[in-house]
Amino acid sequence: MLYSLALLAFAGTIEASLGGNLNYRSPSHNHPSLGISVPKVHKRHAGNAAVDAASLNFTHGVASGDPYANSVIIWTRCAPMFDDVASNDTVEGNVPLYNPVPIYDTDEQRPVSTAPVCLNYKVTSDKALKKVVDHGTVYTSSDVDYTVKVEAQGLKAYTQYYYQFNVCGSDKSSIVGRTKTAPAKNDIVTKIGLAVYSCSNFPFGFFNAYGNPVRKDSVDYVLHLGDYIYEYMNGDYGFGQSINRIPLPDRTIFTLYDYRKRHATYRTDADLVLSHATFPWIPIWDDHEVADNTYRDASSELNNTEASFIQDGGVAVDQRKMNAVRAYFEWMPIRQVEMDDNLRIWRSFSLGTLLDLVMLDTRQYDRSITDLYWNTDYVHAISNDAGRSMMGSRQENWFATQLINSKKRNATWRVIGSQTVFSRVNESVAYGNVNPLDYDAWDGYQASRNRTLSTLYNNNIGNNIVISGDSHANWASDLVWLDETPYDPTTGKGAIGAEFAGTAVSSPSPYGQNISLALSNQASAALIAANRELQWSELYYRGYFELQISHDKVDANYFGMPTIINRNPNEISLANFTVLNGANAIARNPVPGGGVVEHGALKGGKSILTNITMNTQTGKYFISMENEEDI
DSSP: OHHHHHHHHHHHHHHHHHHHSGGGSOSOTTOGGGSOOHHHHHHHHTTOOOOOGGGOEEEEEEEEEOOOSSEEEEEEEEESSSSOOOOOGGGSSSOOTTOSSOOOOOOTTSOOOSSOEEEEEEEESSTTSOSEEEEEEEEEOGGGTTEEEEEEESOOTTOEEEEEEEETTSSOBOOOEEEEOOOOTTOOOSEEEEEEEOOOOGGGOOOHHHHHHHHHTOOSEEEEOSOSSOOOOTTTSOOOGGGTOOOSSSSOOOSHHHHHHHHHHHTTOHHHHHHHHHSEEEEOOOSTTTOTTOOSSOBTTBOSSHHHHHHTTSOOHHHHHHHHHHHHHHHSOOOOOOTTOTTOOOEEEEETTTEEEEEOOOSSSSOOOOOOSSSHHHHHHTTTOTTOOSSOHHHHHHHHHHHHHHHHTTOSEEEEEESSOOSOOOOHHHHOSSSOSOTTTGGGOHHHHHHHHHHHHHTTOOOEEEEEOSSSSEEEEEOOOTTTSOOOTTTOTTOOEEEEEOOOSSSOOTTOTTOOHHHHHHHHHHHHHHOTTEEEEEOSOOEEEEEEEESSEEEEEEEEOSOOSSOOOEEEEEEEEEEETTTOSBOBSSSBGGGEESSSEETTSEEOOOOEEEETTTOOEEEOOOSOSOO
């Protein structure tokens, strides 16, 4: 009898610890049916001991993200195999749309686990892992691709911590991760550093940009604006053979297995692993986490038509999106935001009195039809239609409320994460005069953009910093309501903030993968001339930028990678800009960026190519002369 009671107690412990893995959970404590049936998973494993440590591997390091003042998400993957679980559970059945967690399935054709994987975790205030502040036991299984996501709790605000997972009853451990909580909403914080990334494409080159802020230890948090993965087979958009970076599975991805495996492939990049293990991430998706040029109902190459369904192997748009979203939630260290809205990833963070960070979803959530390449004339014609929205009315209203409330609480800055470029950019130099704008960006949703600008101007909300990705190019602009408010491009008077848009981690230049430095500068000069608010354009380099934010100013520092055809710690400082508190425009002295940039075109200034390069590992400078930036 006592033995039976002990077994029951042990079984209850396992079931509770399965529930402690957030990747099993529903987004709502009040709606548990939206998650995995943990009792069913436990029943399948019942009577079997946890998987032996000797057969387990921590396959993809550790990660942390979505920091709050008293908690942070920590993540790992511990599997009895390196590959991912070949499952596509969301194909059919009574499943919540865009369910972020898998549903139990009894298909014996799939390699489902028959025993749980048991992990202990601890969070400490010291690198030696002695001063434990939180700890626990958690289980995982094939149902969630052997991933583990835990909320480390009871932490102090704006404090650095270390964490590690280990297999229960053994000395097999993960690498040690470092993370940091957010400041409390009313904390007075003097400075916060952010590294900003977008568009990391595995076959085009190494993700060196991710590792450089780690080696410099220059930021507090990492923001990723999307295109964390790409959906293409090798050769469709990037050839990875010569550098041994073929994206797996080597096909255009559609199924849950496909998306899981693609995430797993990207997470083998050493600098991506390093960044995840060192900084807490606050990511958002763009389009390629699902497919190219997605919107609410379709994407550029998959539409809800019979012909498209047949051509793409019997995969529907919503099914593909479910698979992509489920894999994303399993693999990324993020929180599930809302109770009954499983596609919602848009969210905000208050980082002390210094800033409010608003991360938008301008791609997947409720976006009106976009430019799908064959309908550009049509989208151009309706680009100012009042009924079109970049993010849907619900998110738009939430966004406006966030901006207004941020001003009311006297946050010094508002940092707004947008996937696509917010400002108008006349690109007739590339597109011609018939359709001169990028109608897949905010230029295709002008009424939606105008509603945002109306909120800012009519409520006198200043100190706005928009950050954007997607374009694979560097841009620095004043944030302006053109043709509606007076604006002086010489002084910046009339602007309501600034926009800093970043190039890709590895995806190629929009003006040609093999564009030369000289030709890219010519194109940048034409763009500067054609756009009053655009202060700097740079089209050649892959890289990232950092925001160093204090109450007095925001510094935007841009870095380019000399080459990404191999792993290296080198970077070139491309340009530096400042926005002063209350100025609402990029600072001029009398020209932005101090009048000189390393590359690109600067309004009123000049570009001086030096190739002065910093080795972020040693801190030493040298002159780099790379023949190839990417492949």
